[in-house]
Amino acid sequence: MRRPPPLLLLLPLLLLLGGRAAPSPGKPGGAPRPAAEAPRRVGAAGVPGAGVGGTTGNPGPWAKSWRAGRKEPRDSRLRSRATVLDSVSQLPVPKNPKIRLYNTEQVLTWEPVSLANDTRLVTYRVEYKFTSSDDWSTVPWVNCTNITETECDFTTASRPQGFLWHRGVYLRVRAELGDLVSNWATVPWFQRYRNVIIGPPRNIEVIPGEGSLNIRASPPFDVDVSMATFQYNVSYWEESGTPKQTKDHIKSNFILLDGLKPLSVYCLQVRVEMVCQKEGIFRPGLFSNTTCSKTAAYAATKLQQTIVIFMGIFVSLMLLTGACFHLVLKYKGRVKYWFHSPLKIPVEIGEYLREPAHSVLEALEKDSSPKEEVWDSVSIVSFQERSENTVSGAL
The missing domain is CATH 2.60.40.10 (Immunoglobulins)
Structure with missing residues (x-):
C-alpha cells in the first residue's frame, strides 16, 4: 500500500490551526475571545469589534458583553458628577447646634x-x-x-x-x-x-433662732412627685472664718441649723438635688448666692442682758444727778446770776420815755403839786362808871 505524502497528512492539522487562529465572523465553530483581551480590540474611534486581521463586521457576543460591562463605570461617573453638582448647589450645614x-x-x-453672593x-x-x-x-x-x-x-x-x-x-x-x-x-x-441643669432654690428665707438658723426655700421648678423628688443641701460657716460645714439630703424644704454660737454671724448657701428612683438618676443643682444672718441669744442670756442694761442705766442716772448737784453747790453764785431775772423799767417811766414831747420835769412837777386834803371829824364821848350808877339809882 502506497503511503500519502507528508504534506497531505499535515494539511488537516494546518486547517484546524488556521480555523482557531482566524475564525470567520459568521462561522459557528469559531471560539469567542476571552473578555480580558477585549480592550486590545478597541479601534481608533474607541468602538470594540475589530477582529483579528483588521476585519470589521458583527463584533460577536463577546463584544456585546464587553460593551455592556463598559456602561456601568460610565454611568457611575455620571452619577458622581451629578452628586458633585448637587453638593455644590446645597447650603452650608448649620454649625454648633x-x-x-x-x-x-x-x-x-x-x-x-x-452666603457670600446671596442677600436673601x-x-x-x-x-x-x-x-x-x-x-x-x-x-x-x-x-x-x-x-x-x-x-x-x-x-x-x-x-x-x-x-x-x-x-x-x-x-x-x-x-x-x-x-x-x-x-x-x-x-x-x-x-x-x-x-437638665438645675438652678439654685427660690425664695430663700433665713429666720434667726436661739443659737440656730431656720431656713425656708422653694424648689427651682415643679416636678411630678411620682417621677422625681427634690432634696436640699446646705453649706454654712461662721463669718469669722471657721471651716465650712454641710447638711445633706434633707427632704423637707424647712431646714434647721442648730448648735450654733449665740449672737454670731453665719453665712450659708443652699442647693437642691433631683432624685429619680425609677430611672436611677441623681442630678445636683447649683448653689444659691451667699446669705449671712446673726443668731439670737438664749433665753437666760437675754435675761442677764436685760438686768445688766437696767442696772447700767440706773447707775448712770445716779451719777449724773450727783454730778449736777455738786456743780450747783460749787457754782451757786453763777447759777443765781444765770437764772436771775433782769431789771425792768417801771411802766410810768417807760411811757414817759416813749413820749418825748412831754418833759420829764413837767411830769414830776405835775405829780408834786399840792392836793386838797379831805377828812372827817370824829367826837369821842366817854362816861364814867360812877355817873352811870347815880343815874340808874335816881330812876
Missing part, C-alpha cells in the same frame, strides 16, 4: 448660615424624633419651620413642660433657601431628667 436645658427651659440654638434670608427647619421611633417630624406645638431665627424654644404657655421629662429626644436642623437645602445637623439625644 446645642440644646439648652436649664430648669424648665428647652431651647435649641445654632449658628447662622451666611436663609430660613431654618427643625424636626424631632423619639429614641423609640425612626420617624422624623416637625414639632406640633411650636412653629420651628421656615423661621429666620437661630433658635427654637419648645416651651410655650400652652405647653410649659415642652418635651416630656422621661422621653428621649433627637433633634435636627437644616438651612433652606428656595429650592436649596443643607444637610441635617443633628443634636445628640437628650432626656430632661438626665441632662
